[in-house]
Amino acid sequence: MLVANLVFYSLIRTFAVDMGKIIVAGIGPGSKEDITPAVLEAVREADVIVGYKYYFQFIEAYVKEGCECIDTGMKKERERAEQAFLLAEQGKTVVVISSGDAGLYGMAPLIYEMREERSSDMEIQTLPGISAFQKAASLLGAPIGHDICIISLSDLMTPWELIERRIKAAAEGDFVTAVYNPKSHGRYWQLYRLQELFLKYRSEDTPVGYVRQAGREEQTVKITTLADFDPDDVDMFTVILIGNSQSYISLTPDPSPKGEGRKMFITPRGYYRQEAPSLEGVGRSIMIESFRTIAGELHKKDYPLDHKWALLHAIHTTADFDMENILYTDPKAVETLYNKVEDGSLKTIVTDVTMVTSGIRKGALQRLGIEAKCYLSDPRVAELTRLPSFREGLGEGLTRTQAGIRLAVEEHPDALFAFGNAPTALMELCNLIRKGKAHPAGIIAAPVGFVHVRESKHMVKPFKDIPKIIVEGRKGGSNLAATLCNAILTFDDAEQLKPGRDL
Numbered sequence: 001m002l003v004a005n006l007v008f009y010s011l012i013r014t015f016a017v018d019m020g021k022i023i024v025a026g027i028g029p030g031s032k033e034d035i036t037p038a039v040l041e042a043v044r045e046a047d048v049i050v051g052y053k054y055y056f057q058f059i060e061a062y063v064k065e066g067c068e069c070i071d072t073g074m075k076k077e078r079e080r081a082e083q084a085f086l087l088a089e090q091g092k093t094v095v096v097i098s099s100g101d102a103g104l105y106g107m108a109p110l111i112y113e114m115r116e117e118r119s120s121d122m123e124i125q126t127l128p129g130i131s132a133f134q135k136a137a138s139l140l141g142a143p144i145g146h147d148i149c150i151i152s153l154s155d156l157m158t159p160w161e162l163i164e165r166r167i168k169a170a171a172e173g174d175f176v177t178a179v180y181n182p183k184s185h186g187r188y189w190q191l192y193r194l195q196e197l198f199l200k201y202r203s204e205d206t207p208v209g210y211v212r213q214a215g216r217e218e219q220t221v222k223i224t225t226l227a228d229f230d231p232d233d234v235d236m237f238t239v240i241l242i243g244n245s246q247s248y249i250s251l252t253p254d255p256s257p258k259g260e261g262r263k264m265f266i267t268p269r270g271y272y273r274q275e276a277p278s279l280e281g282v283g284r285s286i287m288i289e290s291f292r293t294i295a296g297e298l299h300k301k302d303y304p305l306d307h308k309w310a311l312l313h314a315i316h317t318t319a320d321f322d323m324e325n326i327l328y329t330d331p332k333a334v335e336t337l338y339n340k341v342e343d344g345s346l347k348t349i350v351t352d353v354t355m356v357t358s359g360i361r362k363g364a365l366q367r368l369g370i371e372a373k374c375y376l377s378d379p380r381v382a383e384l385t386r387l388p389s390f391r392e393g394l395g396e397g398l399t400r401t402q403a404g405i406r407l408a409v410e411e412h413p414d415a416l417f418a419f420g421n422a423p424t425a426l427m428e429l430c431n432l433i434r435k436g437k438a439h440p441a442g443i444i445a446a447p448v449g450f451v452h453v454r455e456s457k458h459m460v461k462p463f464k465d466i467p468k469i470i471v472e473g474r475k476g477g478s479n480l481a482a483t484l485c486n487a488i489l490t491f492d493d494a495e496q497l498k499p500g501r502d503l
Contacts, residue, residue: 101129133239191231405417
């Protein structure tokens with residue numbers, strides 16, 4: 001049969017006076033208004049139009065009298081291409097139509113491959129069309145403002161193992177992702193798997209928009225989040241768009257009398273941030289970009305907001321992603337301490353060394369009416385370290401940082417205590433808490449070193465009623481303790497991921 005067909009094709013080419021041409025045209029997602037002028041002109045000039053019958057309804061008003069329209073049926077793409085070549089080889093202008101863009105999951109690749117298979121010199125022209133993901137994006141707002149990839153979940157011609165690798169790459173690479181062919185009667189679980197994979201790399205509040213029958217009368221548009229997205233709410237006529245780490249949902253004014261507002265899905269391109277230096281300062285602009293980079297590279301995306309805010313500060317200060325493993329915060333510790341600042345019950349931050357005090361933003365302290373103090377240089381410290389009454393039978397004098405904490409507790413027993421250097425100072429505070437002499441508003445435990453460091457941090461954890469932020473293990477430092485203080489003082493910027501106020 002194959003030999004007979006090749007002979008037949010050869011005879012046609014031999015005896016045809018003028019060989020026609022094939023135009024592969026994308027007719028857009030479904031609305032007549034979304035068909036390009038070039039495609040309309042091709043349809044008007046066609047001798048024959050070949051396509052799936054469902055799509056003829058969108059172009060029938062433009063077909064010239066006498067034009068033959070040939071339906072090859074659903075899933076008959078190869079037969080459709082063969083029919084187009086047969087007719088074009090008879091000297092006819094043949095338009096092969098695809099929905100959306102003919103080059104995207106459409107007929108264009110098959111037509112070109114078949115020309116090579118047939119060793120044909122047939123003229124082929126491809127006319128682009130508006131893709132379904134582009135139409136969907138326009139209805140959702142501006143979700144594809146940055147790098148984007150497109151994935152089909154259909155495994156008819158692509159093994160699922162390969163599709164899953166591509167899904168992981170898109171999710172990990174922080175691409176805005178368009179999903180085609182999300183579901184069918186036989187494929188019900190693949191979209192659930194995609195959602196599961198994306199949640200490993202993206203936060204639960206990542207915007208997800210999906211449009212059914214884009215550009216057609218049955219059109220529906222919905223915006224939700226990655227965590228709340230329900231795969232059962234889509235079908236084969238749905239295109240899904242998943243945002244990147246910078247995408248967000250905005251509520252825009254509604255021109256209707258009710259004025260309830262409308263959700264819009266936006267992925268920033270970066271122009272607004274380019275203007276940011278004149279509004280916020282270059283330093284803050286860089287810090288915002290750094291935080292967004294860190295957030296995109298976190299191994300886990302669904303941290304509670306206040307823990308995530310402290311974590312981003314810690315990683316930004318140290319460039320150490322091990323902070324994901326070693327930064328501990330009590331539930332809502334950052335939020336609780338910020339609320340104490342807001343209601344005026346927290347007015348003092350006590351640090352173990354002056355380097356911590358120096359790293360706390362002076363603008364934030366002034367704006368919020370907070371005092372940051374270190375007693376290490378207090379003249380009374382040197383005297384106290386020599387007094388027997390402070391030695392408590394240990395056979396040795398107290399360290400200067402221990403003495404400083406004792407003085408601090410006498411004057412500010414309810415302060416926020418931040419430790420970035422001296423484990424002995426942290427241990428001293430724990431002893432004073434157990435004796436009922438100190439009642440800290442909170443503790444930041446980030447001393448660094450090799451002696452008593454781990455033990456000092458273990459000593460803090462049993463105080464269940466005190467909000468605590470702890471850098472586990474040997475790591476820590478004055479810079480960490482200071483930045484964690486800054487995270488508390490700026491927690492009201494956390495939701496918008498806009499650090500750097502008061503720089």
